[in-house]
């Protein structure tokens with residue numbers, strides 16, 4: 151006999167004018183803790199910058215001081231990202247090897263989010279640390295040619311969306327707790343943790359932005375996570391290109407970004 155299609159109307163999804171459920175107190179506490187840690191680990195301290203200046207990054211002092219400055223700031227920023235991650239609820243309960251898997255995979259993505267937070271639209275520059283602002287062209291000449299336009303386009307987009315501190319912190323947490331990173335042993339635990347931050351982001355955006363822009367905004371914010379994947383992959387590609395030049399990345403970055411030295 152022919153197949154019978156059930157075309158009766160499905161129960162209506164959320165009506166546009168449906169009152170927005172308030173954030174739970176747990177979600178409010180989660181978000182204020184995230185924003186607090188985001189601030190605490192936002193910038194390397196003067197002492198950190200001084201410490202890293204002293205360490206000669208590469209034995210053969212690569213003649214490119216700008217490239218060295220970027221690599222040194224990146225080392226300090228990666229250290230801050232690790233400190234931020236360690237304070238996320240549930241991170242400490244994961245297997246140590248899964249913690250490392252997550253940090254290796256998210257570090258370049260969270261770096262991009264941090265670059266966007268340091269972006270200044272007026273001067274179209276990124277102020278890394280409390281030091282020298284990098285304009286797009288300076289970024290290009292620092293040896294990061296192809297990536298500069300993409301990085302600055304990402305920064306301008308985040309600026310245009312007026313992503314606030316809570317949304318940045320929640321996006322960082324969702325990038326950290328990505329269950330589809332390769333070689334995760336307990337991906338289901340990471341998935342459960344990411345859901346906590348996704349629900350908090352959804353409740354936050356629903357309560358902050360007028361209802362009609364909620365679905366647009368949450369869609370744009372989740373799209374940022376996809377963009378971060380692309381940027382992170384391009385960072386890996388950049389690492390390999392650097393391998394082919396006379397420049398050398400510090401061991402920490404080669405290790406965390408899985409760049410197998412030739």
Ligand SMILES: Cc1nc(-c2ccccc2Cl)n(NC(=O)c2ccc3c(c2C)OCCO3)c1C(C)C
Nearest residue numbers: 221224258261262265297300301381384385388389
């Ligand atoms: C030491 C160092 N520090 C960075 C970095 C600097 C700022 C933000 C994020 C990153 Cl990952 N990068 N990566 C980039 O600067 C980078 C690489 C590729 C990109 C990109 C950036 C920022 O952004 C756009 C997509 O492609 C590097 C190396 C690898 C040079």
